[in-house]
Structure formats: C-alpha cells, structure tokens
Amino acid sequence: MFRIRFHGRGGQGMKTASRILGTAFFLEGFEVQDAPRYGAERRGAPIFAYVRADKAPIYERGVIDRPGLVIVADDTLMGVSAAGVMDGVDAKTVLLVIGGEDPEIWRDRLKTEARILTLKSFVDEETSERPYVGAVCAGAAARLVGVVSKARLEEALTQELEEHGKTVISKNLGRAREAYDTVADDEGIIIDVPNMPPAEPSPPDWVDLPLDPADVASPSIYATATSVQVRTGLWRTMRPVLEPDLCKKCVWVCGSLCPDGVISADADGYPEIDYDHCKGCMICVVQCPPHALTAVPEGQAQGEIEAAEGAPP
Ligand code: SF4
Numbered sequence: 398m399f400r401i402r403f404h405g406r407g408g409q410g411m412k413t414a415s416r417i418l419g420t421a422f423f424l425e426g427f428e429v430q431d432a433p434r435y436g437a438e439r440r441g442a443p444i445f446a447y448v449r450a451d452k453a454p455i456y457e458r459g460v461i462d463r464p465g466l467v468i469v470a471d472d473t474l475m476g477v478s479a480a481g482v483m484d485g486v487d488a489k490t491v492l493l494v495i496g497g498e499d500p501e502i503w504r505d506r507l508k509t510e511a512r513i514l515t516l517k518s519f520v521d522e523e524t525s526e527r528p529y530v531g532a533v534c535a536g537a538a539a540r541l542v543g544v545v546s547k548a549r550l551e552e553a554l555t556q557e558l559e560e561h562g563k564t565v566i567s568k569n570l571g572r573a574r575e576a577y578d579t580v581a582d583d584e585g586i587i588i589d590v591p592n593m594p595p596a597e598p599s600p601p602d603w604v605d606l607p608l609d610p611a612d613v614a615s616p617s618i619y620a621t622a623t624s625v626q627v628r629t630g631l632w633r634t635m636r637p638v639l640e641p642d643l644c645k646k647c648v649w650v651c652g653s654l655c656p657d658g659v660i661s662a663d664a665d666g667y668p669e670i671d672y673d674h675c676k677g678c679m680i681c682v683v684q685c686p687p688h689a690l691t692a693v694p695e696g697q698a699q700g701e702i703e704a705a706e707g708a709p710p
C-alpha cells in the first residue's frame with residue numbers, strides 16, 4: 398500500500414493535491430482513500446492531507462502514522478512542531494521539501510534517517526512564493542510512487558480542477574508536468590508496503606490523579622489569556638506592512654476586519670499590528686480602502702528589519 402501525506406498551509410492547495418493524486422491512482426486501477434485534516438483555523442494555518450492507494454481493498458482508517466512519502470509544500474513548516482511533519486517518519490520514508498535548502502542541511506537539522514529530496518526551482522527566489530504548489534506536489538508525488546503515468550496525472554488534474562476553467566487548469570497542468578519531469582531520476586523510490594502491521598500500543602503508565610480542586614490541579618485551564626502564548630505569527634509567509642503616507646487612520650476598518658483582532662490604534666491614531674499574532678491572512682491588505690497596507694514576503698520583511706536595526710545611527 399502507498400501511504401502519502403501532504404503538509405502545507407491553508408490556501409496552498411494540499412487538499413486539492415491529495416484529490417488529484419488520489420484520482421490519478423484511481424484511474425490507474427487502485428483502491429484509494431484521500432482526506433484532508435485541518436482545524437478551525439483558516440488561511441496560513443498548518444494543515445495536511447493524505448492518500449492511501451492499494452490494489453487490494455483498504456481497511457486502514459484514520460491519519461497515516463507511518464508514511465512512505467511526506468511532501469512539504471512550505472519549508473517554514475519544518476520548525477512548527479504542531480504541524481506534525483515528522484510524525485512517523487523513519488528510514489523507509491521519503492521526505493520531499495519544496496524549498497531552497499539542500500537535503501544535507503535538512504538531514505543535519507532533523508537528525509533523521511529518512512531519504513530527503515528538495516525541489517528548489519519551484520520557489521520564486523525574490524518573493525518566496527510557490528505558484529501552484531498544490532499541482533507541484535501532486536505531480537512530484539505521482540512520479541515518485543512510480544505507478545502513475547503522466548497521462549493519468551493530467552486526466553486527474555483536469556477532472557479535479559474542472560470547475561475553475563481552462564486557464565487555471567492549463568497553468569496547474571504546466572506546473573504538475575514540470576514537477577513530474579523534475580523528479581524523474583527518483584521514479585518509484587516510494588516503498589509499497591503490502592501489509593504494515595499496526596504499531597504495538599505501549600501499555601499505559603499508571604497515572605495518579607490528584608484530588609486537589611480543579612483550579613489547583615489544572616491551573617492552565619483556569620488561567621486567563623493563555624492564547625497569547627500561541628504565537629500564530631510564526632505561520633505567516635506574507636506580512637502586512639503600513640505605508641503611513643497613504644493611511645487615513647480609519648482603524649475601525651482594518652481593526653474590525655482582522656479576524657484575529659491584532660490591529661489596534663497607536664497614540665497617533667495609526668494602526669499598529671501585533672506581528673507575534675498576525676498570521677498573515679492578508680484580509681486587512683485587501684480591505685484597506687486607500688491601499689495603505691502592502692503584502693511583503695516575510696523573508697524580505699525580516700531582512701529589511703534586520704538591515705535597519707544593524708544600520709549605524
Ligand atoms: S484601513 Fe487602511 S487606511 Fe484605514 S487605518 Fe487601516 S491601514 Fe490605515
């Protein structure tokens with residue numbers, strides 16, 4: 398059975414990538430499961446989707462805990478433990494990272510025995526954007542499993558994106574074909590494991606439940622303002638940056654439309670963004686009437702801040 402997990406951020410097309418790959422497997426005569434997993438968060442939050450494919454009926458259920466292939470659409474997720482990218486990854490797993498680093502660097506950082514591949518050419522060097530990255534992931538996965546032809550991949554992608562029209566299909570097809578060709582040297586490296594025995598459940602440790610009152614035994618539940626400790630700003634790939642000359646100081650507009658409530662007015666009436674908790678959904682950028690907010694790639698913004706901080710007074 399092939400077990401594949403796609404990791405990315407909300408809005409990057411991981412659910413669509415899993416559907417495209419699942420449909421391509423199906424067109425090749427496989428039994429298939431594909432499913433996404435995401436929580437209540439929206440654009441920018443870590444999500445994953447997974448595909449199982451086998452020539453025999455599939456009785457496994459639930460999230461894939463020992464994947465044969467893990468594809469990471471956004472390498473900034475590698476440092477987010479909540480994303481679970483490395484869950485179940487072992488020496489038999491192939492890890493494909495869409496990003497600018499070399500495999501050796503990831504191997505050293507992750508201390509993993511997994512085989513690591515990277516795709517650099519699908520990331521725009523200047524903006525860090527990854528156009529049509531869902532199609533890139535589906536195309537690369539189809540070639541790596543070694544049992545999906547390019548024609549079936551194209552057919553599946555066209556079916557899954559049918560409602561988006563010819564232009565969108567054509568652009569996604571281009572990226573999927575490019576990825577399919579790029580990983581040609583590694584065609585078929587994913588291990589098809591027929592019957593993976595379930596992991597041995599470890600016996601539970603004995604847990605003493607204290608009889609203290611709940612506010613003493615579970616102080617974190619009773620504590621106030623704990624959500625502030627979740628730095629959702631780490632999810633951000635694009636940063637809203639204010640151009641003060643264009644700003645009309647109508648903070649009730651951007652401030653009330655920000656879904657995370659992280660825009661407040663400063664002493665001069667200008668919007669002040671809490672970047673520790675701005676997740677980069679870009680709603681404020683789209684909604685600002687005079688276009689005083691601009692979306693800047695996070696890497697570029699960080700570089701400009703560091704350069705400004707390092708500049709002599
Ligand atoms: S909506 Fe735009 S113009 Fe109004 S305060 Fe916010 S950034 Fe400034």
Ligand code: SF4
Pocket residue numbers: 637654655656657658659660670674675676677678679680681682
């Ligand atoms: S400040 Fe803007 S980009 Fe950040 S979370 Fe709020 S609306 Fe989204």
